[in-house]
Amino acid sequence: MSLRSPLAGSGVIEGPGGLRLNDLSLARREGVRGAGAREWLMAQGHTLPDAPNQIVASGVLGWVMSLSHHEFWLLQPDSEASLSLPASKAVAVGVWPLYCQHSHAWLQLAGEPRDEIMAKLCGVDLSEAAFPLGSVAQTQAARVSVIIAAHQNQNGQPVFSILVDQSLVRYLWETIEDAMGEWLE
Amino acid sequence: MKILTCPLNGPRNIAEFTYGGQVKPMPNPTEATDQEWAHYVFYGDNHIGVVREWWMHTPSSYWFIVERHNQTDEVIRTYDPAELFDAGAAPATEPVAADT
Numbered sequence: 001m002s003l004r005s006p007l008a009g010s011g012v013i014e015g016p017g018g019l020r021l022n023d024l025s026l027a028r029r030e031g032v033r034g035a036g037a038r039e040w041l042m043a044q045g046h047t048l049p050d051a052p053n054q055i056v057a058s059g060v061l062g063w064v065m066s067l068s069h070h071e072f073w074l075l076q077p078d079s080e081a082s083l084s085l086p087a088s089k090a091v092a093v094g095v096w097p098l099y100c101q102h103s104h105a106w107l108q109l110a111g112e113p114r115d116e117i118m119a120k121l122c123g124v125d126l127s128e129a130a131f132p133l134g135s136v137a138q139t140q141a142a143r144v145s146v147i148i149a150a151h152q153n154q155n156g157q158p159v160f161s162i163l164v165d166q167s168l169v170r171y172l173w174e175t176i177e178d179a180m181g182e183w184l185e
Numbered sequence: 186m187k188i189l190t191c192p193l194n195g196p197r198n199i200a201e202f203t204y205g206g207q208v209k210p211m212p213n214p215t216e217a218t219d220q221e222w223a224h225y226v227f228y229g230d231n232h233i234g235v236v237r238e239w240w241m242h243t244p245s246s247y248w249f250i251v252e253r254h255n256q257t258d259e260v261i262r263t264y265d266p267a268e269l270f271d272a273g274a275a276p277a278t279e280p281v282a283a284d285t
Contacts (some may be wrong), residue, residue: 145245
């Protein structure tokens with residue numbers, strides 16, 4: 001069995017100064033939710049954010065993003081998406097798996113003007129002064145629900161990870177591409 | 186643009202929110218009469234004043250409570266439901282007093 005991104009064929013959009021939009025939908029991401037989620041993840045050796053709507057590096061492989069006091073997503077941009085079926089039962093007492101790999105596509109936007117590009121689509125101020133590295137916003141961009149996380153990629157470059165419903169990602173990709181237009185000329 | 190402050194996500198465009206109805210005490214579903222249950226499901230208060238309502242921040246699926254004056258539309262306070270609910274029980278609350 002192989003996995004196929006809903007954006008298959010779209011490739012990468014690159015512009016001057018490191019501007020880059022790419023599809024990470026075939027990278028690994030998983031999540032857990034529940035009253036015991038924090039303790040369970042810490043017992044697995046993960047580093048967790050202290051509060052909701054934050055993202056921190058955890059180990060060398062990835063990032064842990066907190067979406068509430070009891071919900072955490074693990075993002076591993078350098079690992080391949082899991083081919084196994086998602087767990088259908090609680091993984092521990094009070095800890096339930098989330099199927100983020102199946103529900104959400106994953107885009108990554110890098111480059112200096114990334115906050116100006118997103119300002120065309122999103123009402124939340126994503127400039128570095130208001131939305132520093134480590135911040136997460138659950139909001140809308142171009143009228144669809146998104147999760148935006150500010151962190152660094154494997155090269156230490158600041159990026160936005162943008163997670164959106166799989167069924168809406170082609171629309172969002174084209175919308176971001178359109179917003180990037182003035183920097184691509 | 187109207188802005189509502191979500192207790193989890195901060196101030197956001199009102200378009201990011203969904204109204205969820207009045208906060209009202211739920212009768213015990215296993216003991217309530219049909220009439221009591223129908224009253225709970227279909228009827229609500231209709232006074233002018235500060236009302237307590239459920240709202241959801243749609244992108245995060247987070248439900249919270251808003252105290253809002255339904256004549257002036259002024260939002261008095263927004264807060265996590267844990268302030269009203271005790272370990273999943275129905276809220277022991279009456280409508281916020283009307284200021285006529």
